[in-house]
Amino acid sequence: MDPFGILYTDLYQLTMGQVYFRLGLHEREALFEAFYRKNPDYGAHQAGYTVFAGLDPLLSWMETARFGNEELEALGALKGRSGKPLFAEDYLRYLKDVGGFSGLTVRALPEGRVAHPQVPLLSVEGPLLQAQLLETALLNRINYETLIATKASRVREAAGEEAVVLEFGLRRAPGKGGESATRASLIGGANRSSAVSLSHLLGLPSSGTHAHSLVQAFLALGYTEEDAFQAFAEVFPDDTILLLDTVDTLHSGLPHALKVFERLRRKGHRPVGVRIDSGDLAYLAIQVAKELDKAGFADTLIVLSGDLDELVIWQIKSQILEEAPRYGVEPEKLLKRLVYGVGTRMVVSWGYPALGGVYKLVAIRENGTWAPAIKISDSLEKVLNPGHKKVYRVYDGRGLATADLLATFDEEVREDTPLHLRHPTDPTKRRTLRPGEFTLEPLLEEAFRGRRLFPPVPLEALRERRQRDVARLDPGVRRLVNPHIYHVSLTERLFALKEALVAQLSG
């Protein structure tokens, strides 16, 4: 049995399915929405947005996941406390007949786009049983990939849109979750990954240097660090990046590298760069740049690695801007030659390791109309925005995104009439936009209707979506620390529906 097949899910999806089946509710049309409640808060710093990722892998999974004989045998063998089978034969036969997710329609935010709390990332419409069964796998994919794409986007913003960011995290990635980590990192902001098979399958070359063990092996055999560097340079004369800190960055690694670079140059090759993996990276980068410049290697790259994240990169850049001139190094030129190798802290989303995305029933079809579903909760923020909905992004006169807007599915939202925005929970907060002051963009698009509706989107296109969307955010929302809160609003009509439902259930 494929561990990642249709049973890559929680047991309760299948027990609830049997309840629906027994009551004849299993084919009742239902509508679920996936969203998350708050942006990542990393402690010392916070996200003002996320980057949606994980959709393509989810759609591919939906198209292939099937109840086969192995899966049904496994389910048939499960026993309840009475010792009798947990699942009845007629229910399992039904699952076999249904097969998979062919009854579902998915509308989704295009992958790679900027997303915000409380705004549906996906809506799933179809037979209650199928839509319920999708929950775990859907959340498994989009929670993690969105989390990592968001972290990568922050790393990219700290490094600057022009800088090269490499993803080095496979060794600390969560088992086979490395697949999602690499993909999401590349969507969110990394240029390349060191992971070979994953890069290959994504259509990108992998990238890397050498490890400390190369130098260690040479030293243990009685050779020198310079011998190790020289050996590497001879095998990869046009791709030489030398790791400087196995013995001592400035007093051993750098002088040895310079000798080897000099020999490469004499043979007509251009050394690519050096890497520093420990120590005070900003200080060392300045000193290394100074010596490289002096020796005439002003265009070689300086790769920094070792527990980098968005805040560390920001700190390194600030320190270089301040200190480089003191050593006669031009800071802007130095920043341009830096490459950031980011591993652990990107692939585990250091500081906020789980996005709390949820998948909630928001409506169920009864006699041809959608009856809204709601869940009351002690905390007002956890009360669902009910019913079948439409989602818009509202842009202001500068073309910057100013709010995401949720509307009921059947109301008309127009650019040529005043637009009333309501805060989703605070009835005192409202705002009106006049025609001419705003434009509207519908956000969700149909992605799956029994089968996926478009082929996998090339990674490059996803990267461009993210870049374009981030550029349309207010700089305050993009800020790494204490960002502005982006507005998510309801239309008057949706706000009224929510109030009525809460009153009805609470009363």
Add this chain to the structure above:
Amino acid sequence: MDPFGILYTDLYQLTMGQVYFRLGLHEREALFEAFYRKNPDYGAHQAGYTVFAGLDPLLSWMETARFGNEELEALGALKGRSGKPLFAEDYLRYLKDVGGFSGLTVRALPEGRVAHPQVPLLSVEGPLLQAQLLETALLNRINYETLIATKASRVREAAGEEAVVLEFGLRRAPGKGGESATRASLIGGANRSSAVSLSHLLGLPSSGTHAHSLVQAFLALGYTEEDAFQAFAEVFPDDTILLLDTVDTLHSGLPHALKVFERLRRKGHRPVGVRIDSGDLAYLAIQVAKELDKAGFADTLIVLSGDLDELVIWQIKSQILEEAPRYGVEPEKLLKRLVYGVGTRMVVSWGYPALGGVYKLVAIRENGTWAPAIKISDSLEKVLNPGHKKVYRVYDGRGLATADLLATFDEEVREDTPLHLRHPTDPTKRRTLRPGEFTLEPLLEEAFRGRRLFPPVPLEALRERRQRDVARLDPGVRRLVNPHIYHVSLTERLFALKEALVAQLSG
């Protein structure tokens, strides 16, 4: 190409491999060790030990990972900056001939056992190229699984060895890394997982209840919460656990559940339990227990869920011990009927999301003897313990583990002579144990020699190993907050070797 095959690795393993190949060093016998430097520090609380996991999946991978035609084609297509192929044909032919990891010998800490910082978890011996190539996949598996097994062990200790802990984390697990998360959770302390296919493949039944959506669906269709409960109970009369908090735990969920339980009882069934997923779980558990007792359901379980971790569970138990008597509920009896559903915070190791395990070259064979390798570093703690080593666990007169001891591979460490222990970095710290005061247990066992040497160990055996080892820890080391530091020591001889190497390289 299988994304998780032999190219599930970093590019630099393959570029370094070509350097070794070109210099004729690729078949030189090398010794690498995998270890981690510090126990997880979750911020408000800290781990005093870890639980080693990930070995079996690694060994299975090593046995099957192969350079096939697809992998070699992918590598052959990689271009350097000059536009020429990065990898030469003779090198790729060699990789094809070698195939995989048939030259390697792995000695490992048995999976499921307690582990400590700086102590080798695995040693890998064999041709330099193969041993180097294993690095990324090895770290990918053991870093994450050890991290999660450790968190699960803490959750288990907080809940108590007798309590039932369920793993509910698949929806927040990192993509396909859910496979490792479930496995490690079950090794470290969870009794069951909600994940269906993963539980099945591990030979355990999966476990679960129902979701809020069941109640929501009934409400949206004009039925009541009680109808939803009743429907569930009719389909699963001997496996009924009802989720109480969709509307209001005490004023809606509980009274509805009691009515349904009463009907079940009249038909000769025993309701299994209730679940509470939000609110003040300790307070609600007390109130729910009180009402269940009053209605004669004193043996039904109370499942708690919702962002639980070791500290939250500890807090809930403390609060119950203090407050339950005030409501006439016997606290010890209540604790015995609690079941903990732990999800997100276990599978992402909330507070410390990455174990910094490393894989370092420690020796290389030259003229028949092992030449120790070392790496100097700015931070003393990062200096390697060099050379080919043996590893012991030292138990005191009470049978409790008192230290892990690293020795050189060829020295004799005996129980009948005084044992001198040295702190790995602080020369002023030493300790001597007299014969009769201690016993020695060698920790690493041969697990792979060209192929795995024993079949996968059943999960139950791994769970027992963990339980036995944790029981042999000093209670101070097991403490959830501010634990005692477990001693990791070197023999006099290994300490002297390390000092000599550092002096030689620094001098």
